[in-house]
Amino acid sequence: MLTMQSLNVFYGDSQVLWDVQLNVPPGQVVCLLGRNGVGKTTLLKSIMGLLPLRSGSITFHGQDLTVLSPDERARRGIGYVPQGRDIFPDLTVDENLRVGLVARGTKNGTIPAEIFQRFPALQTMLARKGGLLSGGQQQQLAIARALVTQPTLLLLDEPTEGIQPSIILDIEESIHRLKQEGRMAILLVEQYLDFARRLADHIYVMEQGVIVLEGKIQELQEDVVKRYLAV
Amino acid sequence: MTHSSAWKQALLPGAVLAILLLIGLPLLNTLGFLSDYYLNLFGKYLALAILALGMDLIWGYAGILSLGQAIFFGFGAYAMGMYLMLASSGQGVYGERIPDFMVWNRVTTLPFFWKPFQYFPVALILALAIPAVAACIFGVLTFRRRVSGTYFAILTQAMAFATWLMCNRNEMNLGGTNGLTDFKSLFGFSLHTPSTLRVLYLVTALFLVGSFIVCKWLVGSKMGLVLTAMRDQEQRLRFLGYPIAHYKIFIFALAAMLAGLSGALYAPQVGIITPSQIGVLPSLEVVVWVATGGRGTLIGALLGAVGINAARSLLTARYPEWWPIILGGLFVGVVILFPDGLVGIPKQLRQRIRRARTQLFERPASGSVPSPSGRGLG
Amino acid sequence: MEKQGSIIYLEDITVSFDGFQVLRGVDFYVDRGELRALIGPNGAGKTTLLDAICGKVKPATGRIIFGEKTDLTTLEEHEITMLGIGRKFQTPSVFKNLTLVENLTLALHQPRGVWSTLFGSVGTAQMDKIAPTLETLGLLDKAYHKAGSLAHGEMQWLEIGMVIVQEPALFLLDEPVAGMTKDERERTGQLLQRLAQDHAVLVVEHDMDFVRQTAHRVTVLHEGSVLCEGSVDMVQRDPRVVEVYLGRGHKVDAHDAKS
Numbered sequence: 001m002l003t004m005q006s007l008n009v010f011y012g013d014s015q016v017l018w019d020v021q022l023n024v025p026p027g028q029v030v031c032l033l034g035r036n037g038v039g040k041t042t043l044l045k046s047i048m049g050l051l052p053l054r055s056g057s058i059t060f061h062g063q064d065l066t067v068l069s070p071d072e073r074a075r076r077g078i079g080y081v082p083q084g085r086d087i088f089p090d091l092t093v094d095e096n097l098r099v100g101l102v103a104r105g106t107k108n109g110t111i112p113a114e115i116f117q118r119f120p121a122l123q124t125m126l127a128r129k130g131g132l133l134s135g136g137q138q139q140q141l142a143i144a145r146a147l148v149t150q151p152t153l154l155l156l157d158e159p160t161e162g163i164q165p166s167i168i169l170d171i172e173e174s175i176h177r178l179k180q181e182g183r184m185a186i187l188l189v190e191q192y193l194d195f196a197r198r199l200a201d202h203i204y205v206m207e208q209g210v211i212v213l214e215g216k217i218q219e220l221q222e223d224v225v226k227r228y229l230a231v
Numbered sequence: 232m233t234h235s236s237a238w239k240q241a242l243l244p245g246a247v248l249a250i251l252l253l254i255g256l257p258l259l260n261t262l263g264f265l266s267d268y269y270l271n272l273f274g275k276y277l278a279l280a281i282l283a284l285g286m287d288l289i290w291g292y293a294g295i296l297s298l299g300q301a302i303f304f305g306f307g308a309y310a311m312g313m314y315l316m317l318a319s320s321g322q323g324v325y326g327e328r329i330p331d332f333m334v335w336n337r338v339t340t341l342p343f344f345w346k347p348f349q350y351f352p353v354a355l356i357l358a359l360a361i362p363a364v365a366a367c368i369f370g371v372l373t374f375r376r377r378v379s380g381t382y383f384a385i386l387t388q389a390m391a392f393a394t395w396l397m398c399n400r401n402e403m404n405l406g407g408t409n410g411l412t413d414f415k416s417l418f419g420f421s422l423h424t425p426s427t428l429r430v431l432y433l434v435t436a437l438f439l440v441g442s443f444i445v446c447k448w449l450v451g452s453k454m455g456l457v458l459t460a461m462r463d464q465e466q467r468l469r470f471l472g473y474p475i476a477h478y479k480i481f482i483f484a485l486a487a488m489l490a491g492l493s494g495a496l497y498a499p500q501v502g503i504i505t506p507s508q509i510g511v512l513p514s515l516e517v518v519v520w521v522a523t524g525g526r527g528t529l530i531g532a533l534l535g536a537v538g539i540n541a542a543r544s545l546l547t548a549r550y551p552e553w554w555p556i557i558l559g560g561l562f563v564g565v566v567i568l569f570p571d572g573l574v575g576i577p578k579q580l581r582q583r584i585r586r587a588r589t590q591l592f593e594r595p596a597s598g599s600v601p602s603p604s605g606r607g608l609g
Numbered sequence: 610m611e612k613q614g615s616i617i618y619l620e621d622i623t624v625s626f627d628g629f630q631v632l633r634g635v636d637f638y639v640d641r642g643e644l645r646a647l648i649g650p651n652g653a654g655k656t657t658l659l660d661a662i663c664g665k666v667k668p669a670t671g672r673i674i675f676g677e678k679t680d681l682t683t684l685e686e687h688e689i690t691m692l693g694i695g696r697k698f699q700t701p702s703v704f705k706n707l708t709l710v711e712n713l714t715l716a717l718h719q720p721r722g723v724w725s726t727l728f729g730s731v732g733t734a735q736m737d738k739i740a741p742t743l744e745t746l747g748l749l750d751k752a753y754h755k756a757g758s759l760a761h762g763e764m765q766w767l768e769i770g771m772v773i774v775q776e777p778a779l780f781l782l783d784e785p786v787a788g789m790t791k792d793e794r795e796r797t798g799q800l801l802q803r804l805a806q807d808h809a810v811l812v813v814e815h816d817m818d819f820v821r822q823t824a825h826r827v828t829v830l831h832e833g834s835v836l837c838e839g840s841v842d843m844v845q846r847d848p849r850v851v852e853v854y855l856g857r858g859h860k861v862d863a864h865d866a867k868s
Contacts (some may be wrong), residue, residue: 011587011758019754030687033790035790035793035794036760036763036766036788036789036790037759037763038760041760041761053694071806083761083788084700084761085660085700085716121650121651121652121827128627128629129627130626131653132626132629132650132763134652134653134654134655134656134657135651135656135699135700135784136650136651137651137652139651140651158761158787158788161784161787161788162651162699162784162787162815163651163815164649164650164651164815165815165817165854165855165856166853166854166855166856166857167650167651167856169856169857170856191720191762191788191789191793192641192816193790193791205641211750223757226790229682229790229791229792246647297678308674348722387868394758405742449727451712451724452726452727452728452729453726453727454723454726454727454729456707456711456714456715456726457715457726459704459705459707460707460708460711460715463704463706463707464702464704465703466686467688467698467704468715469685469686469687470663470665470686470687470690470696470698471687471690471715471716471721471771471775472687472690472721473687473721474687474722474723475687475725478723481723564713
């Protein structure tokens with residue numbers, strides 16, 4: 001569904017991604033692992049179009065993404081949940097979710113019930129301003145808002161950060177179900193290894209802007225973990 | 232950067248400035264390449280540059296936007312003006328020296344608040360102290376209540392307007408709309424002879440270089456770091472234990488003192504001080520000088536102040552009606568094209584050249600064009 | 610509720626936002642030399658509790674006693690900090706336009722007054738204190754980079770570093786290991802355990818492995834009140850905690866979840 005070839009990305013003069021190749025097949029969960037600062041967030045931003053490529057290609061459903069602006073990419077069906085609770089603080093929870101509906105061209109539609117099943121806390125706070133939510137609630141709202149757009153590719157940057165364990169389990173269940181339905185592909189950046197283990201079909205390990213390893217999650221050896229994920 | 236190297240950082244550019252302004256220009260004047268008229272103009276520009284320095288300190292470094300710096304400039308100018316008026320005026324009815332406009336207004340004795348200004352040292356000290364104290368009071372009333380940003384800017388603008396209104400009233404005995412005029416002499420030296428004006432130029436240049444060195448040293452010290460952080464995230468700095476209000480009051484008072492000094496040096500060189508120089512518009516102009524020159528660099532403030540005032544002298548001679556439009560256009564242009572001001576132009580050009588070069592010589596891969604919506608650091 | 614030996618004691622603290630009660634008459638204390646974990650569902654009021662301590666929000670009722678008898682509710686933020694309380698925020702809030710060294714310089718335990726900073730130095734003397742901290746954080750090679758260029762997790766570390774060099778008596782850490790790998794979390798845990806030997810540390814966290822590794826005691830907050838308090842094991846087995854926070858699928862066994 002999503003294919004990246006020979007991606008090279010720069011911040012000003014310094015190169016941050018070297019020759020990255022990555023593939024996310026439909027209905028699968030791909031996990032990006034690696035220490036802090038290796039370029040995982042940069043990679044997601046490049047897919048979304050928030051960072052320009054120096055060279056390389058990104059194709060989505062066979063179509064070249066690099067000629068599209070970020071909002072066009074979102075309309076094509078890419079949902080992005082950035083790290084750090086990026087919701088609209090002055091809009092209410094309900095309004096935040098409705099922003100997602102606008103993106104699908106269904107401005108006056110209703111928010112799907114599954115969203116509230118996954119995040120019951122949000123339903124009790126529909127009229128509360130986003131800025132007044134706790135950090136963890138904001139994170140839940142950010143994920144819910146992306147799901148409202150019914151994307152075919154979901155980019156999740158540390159989705160479990162700051163979320164209580166019981167909700168993490170719920171999120172895990174939702175992603176499992178989405179996988180089974182086969183509609184969505186998910187590219188996940190996650191430090192919480194258990195979560196990744198239980199969900200991912202395929203993993204890529206990054207180190208200093210380069211993909212150093214890829215394979216099935218079951219193949220992930222202890223020594224690899226030590227080498228690339230340890231300090 | 233150690234304590235001593237903060238001094239070094241300040242002294243080096245200070246020395247360059249000193250050579251330029253204290254030796255270079257007067258030399259050109261003595262050799263006949265720079266007329267007395269232009270030297271005097273430069274003296275005025277340098278006085279205004281001190282005002283701009285203070286503005287850069289509070290706005291470029293501490294992030295405090297004051298739209299009323301001309302108030303403090305006015306205090307200093309009026310203080311010096313009052314001394315000059317008293318020094319130049321004829322005898323009043325009761326044997327006291329009393330300014331002409333008071334005679335015309337049937338005021339027969341010198342109002343009490345004028346009396347201290349008979350003495351030069353007092354006038355000079357008050358020219359610096361009154362703005363500083365006024366700024367402190369204003370600062371205590373606003374910064375301690377956490378008034379900042381837009382609201383603070385509006386308050387300063389209101390103060391500028393109120394001060395202008397007050398100075399316009401004849402009852403204030405400050406010369407009303409005409410202001411204080413016709414300064415004749417300073418210490419017995421006529422203010423119209425080139426030699427006096429040359430000395431005034433040197434004194435102004437000396438104070439400018441001194442102010443520049445002090446400001447440069449300040450921004451290189453730990454306080455400079457605190458001010459920059461304050462501009463970035465004031466609240467976070469509170470949680471590191473810093474008493475934000477104290478810093479704001481201090482730097483605001485310092486800038487006010489510099490503005491007062493600027494006014495005191497400006498008045499004798501121009502020969503007149505009127506309320507039109509202390510209201511809303513002059514205050515806005517100071518912002519334009521610093522923005523055009525490049526805020527947060529100190530040297531940018533100097534460039535902006537001198538540059539724009541020089542442009543004004545040139546252009547208002549030929550196209551007086553166009554000046555406000557040019558000034559406004561300049562501000563808009565700087566914000567859009569050169570957000571870092573004149574000082575930032577070399578860096579911007581270098582970046583443009585580099586970008587053009589990489590696009591020319593790097594072969595782009597299939598169908599990829601750098602997205603214009605790309606942000607910088609994520 | 611013993612007050613002896615406690616470094617901070619919250620008594621009947623109530624905080625409301627927009628008519629909604631976030632903290633309802635909370636009684637809470639931390640001992641000196643203790644590493645306490647504060648856990649609870651999203652929106653339980655954990656961050657707000659830290660905010661009340663460091664003066665970011667003013668409680669509607671109650672007192673907060675620091676040390677022997679200083680009531681924090683009457684003080685301003687910078688005064689509270691100078692008493693010896695260092696805070697790390699949930700979202701990294703370092704000074705993005707300043708370098709790492711400059712960030713740490715500002716945080717160093719030094720006088721904060723106008724005159725002290727005017728004549729204070731910004732130089733090599735400070736590096737003696739800053740360099741070891743940067744090394745512990747693994748950020749020494751980025752010492753002169755702008756803080757804004759750091760990755761999310763590295764910013765967390767920088768902020769932890771900034772709290773450490775403040776040398777506070779009480780550390781308030783809001784989600785210190787968010788965005789870190791398993792190994793990075795272990796190292797941070799060891800760091801906190803070292804700090805807890807001479808200081809009091811209050812940590813808000815969701816990672817139960819981390820909590821188990823580091824915390825002496827755990828307080829569970831739920832809907833603005835203390836739900837239960839005790840050792841990690843006791844809290845993890847409490848059915849109410851499982852219900853509202855941990856979830857039924859959560860594995861309690863200490864031998865699992867290693868990766």
